[in-house]
Structure formats: structure tokens, C-alpha cells
Amino acid sequence: MSHSKNPFVRGYDGLSVQRLLAISYDVDCPLSYLPLHVSQSHLPDSQVERHACVFCDDFALITEGQNVPPELDAQCPSHGIARNLVYAVMAEEAGQPLHVGDTYSEEAAREVVRRLRFETGFYSRAWEISSAHITEEAGRFLAELADVATPSGFLFVAFRIPY
Incomplete structure (x- = not known):
């Protein structure tokens, strides 16, 4: 960590959980990880996983079984399949985003964040x-x-x- 000179700095800064789609789109390409567009963020996992989608650099939209407004569809030049959802544990280091790890449920991700924040009530430095x-x-x-x-x-x- 960038704070390594300070022996009292603990853990990560700005911990958060992001719900991301793992999208496959080409046999030769690695998965892309993107958030759902805010207009579809309410969709349950069952209506997202293994469904067709369109995406751009910033977000993805599920097209299978969903009505996608033409103006949003026009922003998404790529097509793929949302293979599964991951809940990414993110942090900040020196003002830059840092990917800490992934879990497959929001509850598990929140527990990782709780533990990394040292919310046990005791410090052990x-x-x-x-x-x-x-x-x-x-x-x-x-x-x-x-x-x-x-x-x-x-x-x-x-x-x-x-x-």
C-alpha cells in the first residue's frame, strides 16, 4: 500500500461493493466486467445471468426479456452474454480504484468489506x-x-x- 511508511494505517480506504456482469462476447477475448445500466439495476440475478446483452465501455443492458430504449441501445455497440454476476469488493489506494476481489453473492461481499474495515471493535497493531x-x-x-x-x-x- 502507498501508506506503508505509517505503521498505524490499517486496511483499505473507500471500501465498496459493485454488482458487475461477467460478459462473454468473443471466443478469443477474456470476460468483460461491467455494471448494469441504472435503469436495470433493480433486476434480480435470475433475470440477468445467462441472458443476452448489449454493452459499451461504461455499462451493460440486458436485452433478453427486457425493453431497451432505442437511445440506450444506440450507445452499446457490442453484443454478448451475461454469464454470471459477481460482487466486486473495491477500494481506493492513493486516490485510485483498486480491485480487491470478487464474491458471488452480495452478502458475502458485504462480509468481506466488514472484515476489511476491522469492524470487530478491537485493534491489534x-x-x-x-x-x-x-x-x-x-x-x-x-x-x-x-x-x-x-x-x-x-x-x-x-x-x-x-x-
Whole structure:
């Protein structure tokens, strides 16, 4: 990650779930992954998977069993089959979109996001005191703090590691 110099940065930024169609359109081409057009985003998986579609660089439209307005159809020069739906877990890194992974259900994707956000309520980061990260004065303060019982209400616990 781009924040690797900061030992306290956790996880990914801007986690989200995107519902994408895996579209096959040519024997020699890899699948394309595109969202449904907003006008069809309400369609259940059963009315999307294994159905004919048209698509452009930005979205796909299911044509089988659906009425597609001519102005939208005109924006989609490519034809294919929506093989299945995937729920992509997306994040941001240094302001750029990052594909973390895919699941085959929205519930599974939301669980991945929950876990990656560390919503367990507990943080488990350890940081070794080093002159590269803190001042000498701050190091002495933490060393002294490690020798006394940590007052309640602190957001961290200082302790010594033997040897």
C-alpha cells in the first residue's frame, strides 16, 4: 500500500461493493466486467445471468426479456452474454480504484468489506519504539509508561517485550 511508511494505517480506504456482469462476447477475448445500466439495476440475478446483452465501455443492458430504449441501445455497440454476476469488493489506494476481489453473492461481499474495515471493535497493531519513528523524548515517555499500569481510557497499551 502507498501508506506503508505509517505503521498505524490499517486496511483499505473507500471500501465498496459493485454488482458487475461477467460478459462473454468473443471466443478469443477474456470476460468483460461491467455494471448494469441504472435503469436495470433493480433486476434480480435470475433475470440477468445467462441472458443476452448489449454493452459499451461504461455499462451493460440486458436485452433478453427486457425493453431497451432505442437511445440506450444506440450507445452499446457490442453484443454478448451475461454469464454470471459477481460482487466486486473495491477500494481506493492513493486516490485510485483498486480491485480487491470478487464474491458471488452480495452478502458475502458485504462480509468481506466488514472484515476489511476491522469492524470487530478491537485493534491489534503493535509498534516497536524506534528512533526512526518517534523522538527520543517520546521514546523515554513510552518506556516509562510501559513500567507502570496503563491508566484506563487510553487507546493503547505500552508494554516491554523481554529480551
